Amino acid sequence: MIIAFIIVLGIIMILAAVIAVMSKNLLTAIIASGVISLLASIIYLILSAPDVAMTEAAIGSGLTTIVFLYALSRIKKINREVDDD
């Protein structure tokens, strides 16, 4: 049962990874990469590694996603300034 759950999570992770790579929309790619980390943290929790799960959930899916979003908004702002000129 647990192994089946882990396999389902792994399949969703692979799908999210493919979406993150293939997606033309950067926002979708960032969210997909956050989903990968979130599911990975659930798998760590199931495999009884709560320390790693906490780190992965906080850094991987929380902070990294936010840093990417900030970077994306900067890129968009730079593009807008280039268009204005």
Add this chain to the structure above:
Amino acid sequence: MIKRILIIAILILIVVIFLPFVKNIVLKDSLNSLSSDYIETTSKDLKAANIVTGVVVTFRGLDTLGEVTVLFIATAGVGFLLRRKHEKSGKVKKRPASEILSTGASFLFPLVIFFGVYIFLHGHLTPGGGFQGGVIIASAFLLLLLSNIHFQFNHNILHWVESLSGAIYVLLGLLGLILLGSFLDPRFLPLGTLGKLLSAGAIPLIYSFIGLKVGSELSNILDSLRGAEE
């Protein structure tokens, strides 16, 4: 076309390389000598209930020092690349956050800070520790940054907290070297009883300073990213 074929060939090569490792995995039902030694010594010599913390802070304390250094260099790099441009600020008008976000953030902020402090203070008892607690504190400040557009970090306090906690961390390690003969040995403080808050020597102290350092560094990264955006 050739690119596609090359990619597929590389993927097949990777499978061929890693297949023997996956095939030969044998799940052991007993611990090897190193792990059983870790388990025995953390509860007996260090009195740390959380074995992972005992390994991370004591047996591999030098690794942790290296990780903190890497994080510090990353923060310095981000701060250097995204220096504030004062002359450009005030150009873009920002919309204030909605009522729900600002009320929820002001309600949640102290709770999240409290949770982060709890996690790094109880690092030697429950899962978690300095890194996790520090990240949670940084996420609390992120909530504040998102909900309040006029919020400004006091950079003096941030820099002092970061550099002082880093220096004290190294000093505690040197204290172990001087008093007990090995770097980052936490046993120069009384060990106490297993499972109590004041136990495991200097481990809670060291982990608290790691937590403060990580929290202030990550808040600094978020602040410089946002500051550059304005």
